[in-house]
Amino acid sequence: MWNRPRFDLKVRLTLRVAAISAACFAAISAYFLITADRAAHARIDGIAAIVAKTLELQQGKVLWAASPRPDFPNLDPVSAYVMTPGLCLAFRGTSGEMLQRFCSGAPIPEDPPPQIFTAFYHSLFDPGREAARPVILRGTKLGEAVVLVDPAVQTAEAWHEAGRLMLALAIALPLFCVLVYAALARALRPTRMIRAGLERIAANDLTARLPPFDLAELSAVRDVFNHLAESLDTALAERAELTRKLIALQDEERRHLARELHDEFGQSLAAIRALASSARQTAAQDCPSLLGECDGIARTATGMMETLRGTLFRLRPPDVEELGLVASLEGLVAGWNGRSRGETRFSIRFDGTFETLPATISANLYRIVQEALTNAAKHAGATKVSLELTMHPGEIALAIDDDGRSTDPAAKSGMGLLGMRERVAALRGRLSFEAGPAGGSALRVVIPLAAANPQVLEHAA
Template sequence: MWKRLKPDLKLRLTLRVGAISTLCFAAISAYFLIEADRSVHTRIDAIAGLAARTLELQQNKIQWVNHPRSEFPDLDGVAASVMTPGLCLAFRASSGESVQRFCGGASGVTGHPPQAFVALYRTLFDLGREATHPVTARGTTIGEAAVWIDPAVQTAEAWHDAGRLIAALAIALPLLCMLVYAALARALRPTTIIREGLARIADDDLTTRLPSFELAELTAIGDVFNHLAARLSSALAERSELTRRLIVVQDEERRHLARELHDEFGQSLAAVRALAASARQTAAEECPALLPECDGIARTATDMMETLRGALFRLRPPDVDELGLVASLEGLVAGWNGRSRCQPRFDCRFDGAFESLPAAVGAGLYRIVQEALTNAAKHADARRVTLALTEHDGRTITLCIADDGRSAETAITSGMGLLGMRERVAALGGQLSFETGADRGATLHVVIPVPVHPVVMEHAA
């Protein structure tokens, strides 16, 4: 399944700034269009008032000089002073008939506005609305002066003004978005450092610290990050120390249990075998029918002794510090091959010098191999298990145990084997990874650093 890509913060903020800027330009354009329409209506209303007063003066003059043949109405003077493209000026008599009318020519604006703008503009504004003023003479209304603007001319001029704003938007908006994106990229550059720091923390590099940033918010994030990293490092160090002590206690308890089993249970089994031998000798002389029961007791005691030896070997392994890690592991592998009769087959390979390893490292590696081989043999049903131990320039040791068994989920979820291995690896300051194949097989990979100074593992009091 494809993971949907998400836009980064810079792109998202830039798009929001662009959207807000577009809305602002649209609001400004609407404001100018509204103001232009209001200005047109104010102007034509003033022209209608001027025309009405002019006609009233003409009518009063005619009556004052008693010259009825004087021309009325005469709007030439008014038209000459106020006429603009698309402006219409008329006088209507009381009957509604237009006695005189003047209309300006077409607008000097070239081109036709888009039909969408025409429809929107005519929906929003009352185009072609007339401004009228009554014309009176001696208290009687004799007509009215009417002024209006041709809707086509008004729409063309509005588109001309709005078109300039749209052109400015088309130029300014991309430039603004580029500048905002560049500014955000510069301001958010520290987030890359924060992300890299988090990635290093996820890779267990707890020494990572963030520098101080220019922005107060990012500086606060950096301070919290550094504090958490320090707390996490301290907590993991304390956990590692606790794990180390628990392992020491666990090993000491195993040694104590091994001694108790050897001294108490082992001696009891030896006594049972001796008594069985004595009883067999007596039965052979006095009651031969009891010989099979005596032999059964002896065999059961012998089997229990073998089981006890195996348990003691697991509880108290050979002294790795005395025998050496390689010899101890070879003996462990040989024991598994002997007990399993090479089903599965255990192989081992060693590359490097392991004689000078600290005792704690050697004992820890032995326990890890012991647990891993047990998991592979008992839970994975493997047919072949290979062990490879490699030393790298005296600095690190790599342990790789691979098997061809079934899916390792059983080995992972059964018991505390993998958890115990992780704790031992963590106590040694190493790293453990567990990989499973698609169908069969699993690989345990462990990397242990070799300390410059030997690690001292205290024994519990």
Template sequence: MWNWSNSDLKVRLTLRVAAVSTLCLAAISCYFLIDSEHTVRARVEAIAGVTARTLELQQSKIQWVNNPRSDFPDLDAVAASVMTSGLCLAFRTSEGDVRQRICSGAQSDTAAPPIAFAALYRRLFDPGREAVHPVTVSGNAIGEAVVWIDPAVLTAGAWHDAGRLMAAFAIALPLLCALVYAALARALRPTRLICDGLERIAANDLTARLPPFDLAELSAIRDVFNHLAESLATALADRNELTQKLISLQDEERRHLARELHDEFGQSLAAIRALAASARQTAAQDCPPLLAECDGIARTAAGMMETLRGALFRLRPPDVDELGLAASLEGLVAGWNVRSRGRPRFEIAISGTFERLASSISANLYRIVQEALTNAAKHAGATRVALRLEMRESDPQLSTPCEIALAIDDDGRPGDPPVKSGMGLLGMRERVAALGGRLSFEAGHGKGSSLRVLVPVAISQPVGAAAEYAA
């Protein structure tokens, strides 16, 4: 079934041209049929007038020569000059008697028109109507000259003329549609360039520009498109610069908060544990019932110190520049496995060498993984989280012949928009955008979600699968 709403513009316009042409043919056909009918009626009226005058002359001649035996009426003289296919001449007396009638036969090679066309033509034009002119002699009417054409002959002639017109239209219409389609295809060829440019913009290629066009309308689109691409490129550059500043500020705030917690709360908790140990020694000598309370204080302080260590680890991760990205991620995964006691189970697989990465790339990738693991463990309720990090080689002709592929899959709940689509994912997107990479997140209809990150990098020496890690 034809889907008109999604049809090709060239096809749609060509069909409209065909429809308009068909309507024009119908109008022209009607005009020619009406004009032909008027022409036939005028001709029949003229023949009737000539016949009436001829009969009047014949009657006057009879009276002048006083020859009552002369043949009257004599229509042969008129018929010899005016007779055509289907034409009939007659003289009808004042009493209504037809004294003479001459009719010519129809052409035998004329094809009979369709019944529907014949019925319509007779309904519209009433062919075969008589043209009547009185025959008068000395002011007295002695009869009438009657002329008509056989309706079947008129209908066949109209169908013949209409058939020739339709045959010419049947030949011209496909040719016209082909020419219109070709002209539209040529005129709309630049729209393919516009679609390609939009697809490049949608793929975050803001260097896309449209070339000049001949048509003024397409040139206006080109100007707006190029201005939009330039504006988007400028806005994206400004956003990336602001994002870098915000990320740096956020990391600095985290480091500052980690120092404050370590210096203040860490020392306070250490002091509490020392006081608890001292109080226990005193209680062991003087008041044994207080030993349980002292042990409880010590356990509480130890638990708080363990919680503080985890918070400090998240706020201030190990120095990625010193340990390297691979070792830092292995330590992060191992820490999660220890804290979660095997539920969920975190797995990691690293392929390639990452020692020569820039510190900004390593730090941002570490933060992305840290945020993703936190979401999977604390919010998605996952039982298994798999992390894969791979250094891939790409086309050496490119400015960045390598790219880092990061994949994180979990089997947790996929439908928690505030966590999965909120600031955590937004922060990861900003970090990836700052690195010039691409991020995609997919949540399955059942259970689980997938995070994919691709970051282009430039490394001076070839990259191979020199290191394989599994934890």
């Protein structure tokens, strides 16, 4: 399945804020450029109006004096007041011919604008566009006063303005991003606590609770989290209580079945064996040919009694509370080694002190090991089974490894594994059953010592 790349939330939000800020700076720069272009055109329009009015006055004086002036039009008087670098003043006659033109020199800029900016600016604003005003005297149009600015000068001025904004952006934007990142890191600091709480919940620590937060959104998450943890804790406690009752009922049924088998079936087998012995004595005197059948009946009854004895041992194990967990498990392993007759080798190792372990945990551990050995020997066909019981600070760990068939469905989904899961769940523990690294199966059980609380363990075994 394709997974999308993951990004840090602070980095993602900072990048978005930076993109929005850059867009705002771009909009501000565009606003300044548009305003500067309009101001430049308004300025040359004003100059064109002044030049036209001056030329009209000059021509009016000529008519008033009734003597033609050969120097009309004369742009020198007005140029002394309005000329700036790159500015051109001109008078265009009615025929379209420039009768006079006066331009001031444009200085060479120390930092010329880049070509890309020049092309962009020319495509948007058309610098160097002329402003023309008609020169009219007594209703007759004499020509036009024309004013324009060198495009290079106007472009350089626009680049100068835009350059200052870009410099401000280059300085302010990184600093702004750092401040935004720091603010987001501080605001999102509670998310670490939320993540730690979720990890504790995932580890079956349902006592995890989140503290109050300043932000309303995180406070809502905290309320939902705490409510969920409390609901899960209650649900698991109710489930554990029901499981404990079911296990207690199951064990009581086992004890009842063991008594019935011992009292009824066991006595019947003993009677059959006694009758077979009596029949053999009678056959030895009257009908020797029946001796083989009598011996066969006796052997069958003896075998059934041995099988019954093993069944009774599994249904009603020795009293773990009196013998202790270590002795009970050693006896269980020794019994399996004796019954397997060398076909399967069972070994067990203890690490820690288990004398003070509560009887309820000991009884459940015994049952778990009993079911695990049965699965390994009968379902998985293992030839080597190793058990290790370790006491850690705050918990007990059980590891059972075998070299059997790890893919056998009966070993993974049978009633034995289900019973083990129920017992582990009743003790608030964890169970995993997976294929071993070198083949076979690996069963891991971890039971917290907090399960030794009498209120938690009541009726567990």
